[in-house]
Amino acid sequence: MWKRHRHSECIKEAISRAEKTCIARKCRLTPIRKKVLELIWKSHKPIKAYDLLAQLSSDNFTEKPPTVYRALEFLHENNLIHRIESQNAYIGCNADHDSFDSKFLICDKCNEVEELIEPKVNKALFEISKKQGFTPSLVNVEIHGTCSQCAQR
Amino acid sequence: MWKRHRHSECIKEAISRAEKTCIARKCRLTPIRKKVLELIWKSHKPIKAYDLLAQLSSDNFTEKPPTVYRALEFLHENNLIHRIESQNAYIGCNADHDSFDSKFLICDKCNEVEELIEPKVNKALFEISKKQGFTPSLVNVEIHGTCSQCAQR
DNA sequence: ATATGAGTGTTATAATATAACATACCTCTT
DNA sequence: AAGAGGTATGTTATATTATAACACTCATAT
Ligand SMILES: [Zn+2]
Ligand SMILES: [Zn+2]
Ligand SMILES: [Zn+2]
Ligand SMILES: [Zn+2]
Known part of the structure; x- marks a missing residue:
């Protein structure tokens, strides 16, 4: 996000990473799962389950919701995608980070999302939690605002 | 949460705070809005919109979804409640904190939620965001895990 | 009193997600 | 090659969460 790049490379990398995983x-990265992962990466923004469903379907053929939700579940379990909770949408992940840490x-202008890979805040949050007697297993941070591109406009 | 307290006092305090706000x-804290806020506080856990709806309704009378969603919208706009994104549920807030900062x-065992009031992490996240050229307006942190009560069991 | 805006009632529908069960398809063993 | 067992997919139905649109009511301010 916000950096110029060959997006086709992202997708290739994601698929290759998924295959290795x-x-x-x-x-198994079955055809459906692979296709869903590709569509997620092609979107370049978080994409919603029913939008994926529409893209999976052709004119004469309609996929059903469980098809896409199952693929999403599989990809999520295997740390290949994230769910953006505040948008009910899904985005690819190409980073090797702890699965319990996502930021x-x-x-909010262009809807693009960038994943922050940064371990310190996570560590601080874990420590604060523990002080309260809480045993954390998963941290999700969603920061809303305006990206540099949109700020310039 | 996890601390013994007279919960009836929480509710009173919340209503009084709402009136001042x-x-x-x-x-205006209209009867519907007040009732929804009370029900949220009575729940003592995040509560879902349709559960509120059921509680608002009596045997011979059923409220409609917009009634509760409008009340939730009002309460949220006025910083009287938070939405827990990972649960599609709503919880009261009695803290005077920045409205753009919620943690x-x-x-995940007992479903109880405690709000963390702690400014440092927020500041750190703001700074990291800015370094990336991003202008943050709102931070939401949801830490899942096991509370001390549930850990003991 | 009456105009204005805020709040509520009502109907319908959109958007998101899962349950349950049938069928197909791999992979391993024999 | 046949069969067993598990994984994946197909299919139907339904549950859950949320909003659009429009009509009506009510507070309150001039
Ligand atoms: Zn990631
Ligand atoms: Zn932007
Ligand atoms: Zn709060
Ligand atoms: Zn607990």
């Missing part, structure tokens, strides 16, 4: 974890910058 | 902001400890 599946070998390592002994699970996003969400532009 | 409404005077200050020149808006929650969410116990």
Whole structure:
């Protein structure tokens, strides 16, 4: 996001990463799962389940919701995508980060999302939690605002 | 949460706080809005819109969804409640904190939620965002895990 | 009293997600 | 090659969450 790049490379990298993950974890990147992951990456923004569904379907053929939700579940379990809670939408992840740590910058103008990879805040949040007697297992941070591109306009 | 307290006092305090807020902001805590706020506080956990709806309704009378969603919208705009995004549920707020800063400890066992009031992490996140050229307007942190009560069991 | 805006009632529908069960398809064993 | 067992998909139905649109009521301010 906000950096020029060959987006087709992102997608290739994501698929290749997914294939490796599946070998390592002994699970299968079936055609449906692969297609959903590709569509998520093509979108370049968080994409909603029913938009994926529409793109999966062709004129003479309609996929049903469970198809896409199952693929999303699989991809999520295997750390290949994230769900942006405040948008009910899904975005690809190409970073090797702890699965319990996710942080996003969400532009409310253009809707693009960038994942923040930064371990310190996570650590601080874990420590604060523990002080309260709470045992954290997962941290999700969603920061809304305006990206640099949109700020310039 | 996780601290013994007279919960009836929480509710009273919340209503009194809401009344003050409404005077200050020149808006109205109508009977519906007040009732919804009370029900949210009575729940003691995040509560869902349709559960509120059920509680608002009596045997011979059913409220409609817009009634509760409008009340929730009002309460949220006026910083009297928070929405827990990962649960599609709503919880009361009695803290005087910046409206753009909300952090929650969410116990996945008992479903109770505690709000964390702690300014440092927020500041750190703002700074990290700005370094990326992003102008933040709102931070939401949801930390899932196990509360001390549930850990003991 | 009457105009104005805020609040509520009502109907309908949109958007998001899952349950349940049937069928197909891999992969391993024999 | 046949069968068993598990994984994945197809299919139907339904649950859950949320909003649009328009009519009506009510407070209150001039
Ligand atoms: Zn990630
Ligand atoms: Zn933007
Ligand atoms: Zn709060
Ligand atoms: Zn608990």
